[in-house]
Amino acid sequence: MSDKLGFEELRLKYKDILSKAFSTNNIDLLDSFSKNTNEVDRKAAMDQAFRDKLLELLIENPDTLESYVSFCIESCRRHMVTPTMPVVLLGDIFDALTLNKCEKLFEYVEKGVNIWKEELFFVACKNNLLRMCNDLLRRLSRSQNTVFCGRILLFLAKFFPFSERSGLNIVSEFNLENVTEFGGDNSSTLKDALDEEMVVDEDNSKLTIDYSLYCRFWSLQDFFRNPNTCYNKIQWKTFVAHSGSVLAAFSSYKLEAVELQKSKLNRLKAVNSDVEMQESNKEQHYFAKFLTNQKLLELQLSDSNFRRCVLIQFLILFQYLTSAVKFKMEAQELKSVQVDWIKETTALIYRLLGETPPDGKKFAECVKCILHREEYWNSWKNDGCPEFQKPKAPVSVDSDEVKKTRKRRRPVGDIINEYRNQDKFYMGNNELTKLWNLCPDNLVACRTKERDFMPSLESYMLSEGGAGGARRTTSGGWGWRALRLLARRSPHFFVHTNNPIGRLPDYLDDMVKRVARDSAANAAAANANGDTNTNHNDKAVKQMISPAELDAVSTKLTEWKKLAVKLGYKPDEIQYFETENATDEARAKNMLQLWFDDDEDASVENLLYIMEGLKLVEACEALKNAK
Known part of the structure; x- marks a missing residue:
């Protein structure tokens, strides 16, 4: 082309x-x-x-x-x-x-x-x-x-x-053109129809609709369409007076059951010529604009939908008056007396909603939930209506190796059933599961002989020297045991002091120094009294291991490498024990001999305490029986 x-x-x-x-x-x-x-x-x-x-x-x-x-x-x-x-x-x-x-x-x-x-x-x-x-x-x-x-x-x-x-209504404007006209007689046909159709049973009617209540009721619509008028003192007094009259009428005029209202409600629907009347048992008609004729008001007050609509208008107005709106002027702020009145009236309105059939209480809770959600929208508008954005997806690594190594997590129910078949418990954590399944009865486990021990204060607090002890005080587990031991064996624990404890590690550092001073003072006093040898003060105090005990514990110490690491031996030293001795018994005996000879903190009590922590149960039993 x-x-x-x-x-x-x-x-x-x-x-x-x-x-x-x-x-x-x-x-x-x-x-x-x-x-x-x-x-x-x-x-x-x-x-x-x-x-x-x-x-x-x-x-x-x-x-x-x-x-x-x-x-x-x-x-x-x-x-x-x-x-x-x-x-x-x-x-x-x-x-x-x-x-x-x-x-x-x-x-x-x-x-x-x-x-x-x-x-x-x-x-x-x-x-x-x-x-x-x-x-x-x-x-x-x-x-x-x-x-x-x-x-x-x-x-x-x-x-x-x-x-x-x-x-978006960014500046929070109101539709002031929505004017509700009332008080005039604009439809003679409607009035004639009402005169013919409306028959009210005086025995069942509990509310007298006079012209004053009629005017007060419909004048509230001016406040609902323009809430800012409530910040005017004179307008506020008018609003409070009219609201009191209307809510008092609602409180004194209880609604009947829905089935008993149908005859009255049908008369109200019949006079509304602007709405197509297609009656159905399941259909509820909706009126886009209220009819304001005075003779209709009693029938309208008998309509639960009409009453709910008016009460919700009150709640919406109260929420606006008490909320922080960005475009309110400084003078538009309620006083404490006005806020208290709104709180009392809000409680009354929710009570009236709960009494309005059908399902009044459920409906009131729904309204309360919806208005609570409106507070989030109000905050969003106060922030300038920022754009909603979905959170960015995490960056995925497209690697075949990662996909292969990624395993699907087993359902918790399958894991519990597997442990139950073995007469065990699954606690959700490996350490807790292991601890819980050590013994079927926890009370029996607490009464075992292996748990019946307590180290000396000096051996526990000074086990790694001054510098090492200072570092250990920052460990939570060590500090918890130290506090329990101090409460049992130290007179300093319950002494009142004027210096408050700032941090637990600082307090434990101070207690380590005190125990060290007390231990040194006791050793000096014992030396002065001639109770110990001059060159072997510490070894006399710390209870050296006997040859029989050494032989007994070495025989049962099959996991001597685990103990060697705990005692502070380096890998090359452990290799030395392994190459110089032919059997595990000889290696364990050699290691323990050097430890008791070289380490100032070596004692039978400390050895028992360390082996208990490593769960070397057979070695602990052999050492206790050899005493």
Whole structure:
């Protein structure tokens, strides 16, 4: 096709080929025909061809409109027309159809919300979609087309993200045009119908509706539509007085069961000529705007839905008055007396909601939950309505080795059953499981002879010298045992001091130094009295091991390497014991002899304490029996 063809010629040719392609549902035909044309000229002519073809379909075949829009969407994805074209076609269709047909066609728009949110269409079409929906709303009646209006608003809520500025009331404005008129007689026909239809049983009626209560009730709507008037002192007094009268009427006039209300409610519905009355046992009619005739008020107060609506209006107003709103002025702040009144009235309203059938208590809890969630939205608006973003997914390492080594965690129930079959317990932690299964009866395990020991204060506190002891005080397990031992064997533990304990490690460091001083003082006193040898003071105090005990413990010490590491021997020293001695018994005996000869803290008590910690039970029993 030549590029010299004008716009009108291209439009006519595209319209002909578009008709053939749509009738045969062959979009490839349209695509191949338009490839040889300049893109700018092609899209402009193709857009007009789509609109011209739409006019023919509206007259000749209106049942194919949805398919035609879908055909246009696919053309957009192939970059044959501009992305706004599907919404432009929908706008033309809605302008040409009646409201009943528009309501049916709007289902197609609702179902395609994911299409409009695609990257290709969203940026280009969002303003056109908003304009199309607003044009529809202008044609609709809020009282007669309530459901259709709600569907349009729900579609916009689904289509636009939460942070879209066009859908947010950023500066917290109120709809001051929503005026509720009352007090006048605008319908003689309605009044005559009420005079004929409404018959009230005086025995069952507990509330007298006078003109004063009627005016007070409907004047509250001015406060509900413009809550800022409550910050005026005079208006606040008026609001409190009117609210007190209305809530007192609600409190004194209890609602009957739903089954007993039907006769009265049906009379209220019969006089509402603006609403289509299609009675059904399961259907509950919704009135978009209240009727304000005085003779209707008693019937309205008998309607649980009407009463709930008014009470919820109170709660919404109270939440606004007591919440921190970014765009409130400094003078718009309640006093403590006003806040207390709101708290008392809120409690009364929730009580009235709980007494309103059906399912009053459940309904009141739902309202309380919804209003609590509204506080989060209020905080979000105060923060400037930041955009909601999904958290970023963690960076995954695409490595075959990682995938191979990644094991599926076993269900906890299977692990518990496996341990139960072995008459054991699974505690969820390896160390706890091991500890719990040492003995079936924990009390019996606590009374065993292996646990009946207590090291000396000096051997425990000074086991690693001054520097080592200072380092050990930072260990939680060592510190816990040290405090228990000090409470049993040290006079310093219960001595009152004027210096408070700042940190536990500092206190333990101080106690290590005191025990060291006391031990040195005792050794000096014993030396002065001649109770010990001059050159072997420490060995006399620390109870040296006898040859019989050494032979007995060496025989049972099969895991001597574990003990050697605990006693502080290095790997090369352990290798020396292993190469110099032929048997494990000889190696253990050699190691213990050197330890008792070289280590100042070596004693039978310390050896027993260390082996108990390493669970060398047989060696401990042999050493105890050899004493």
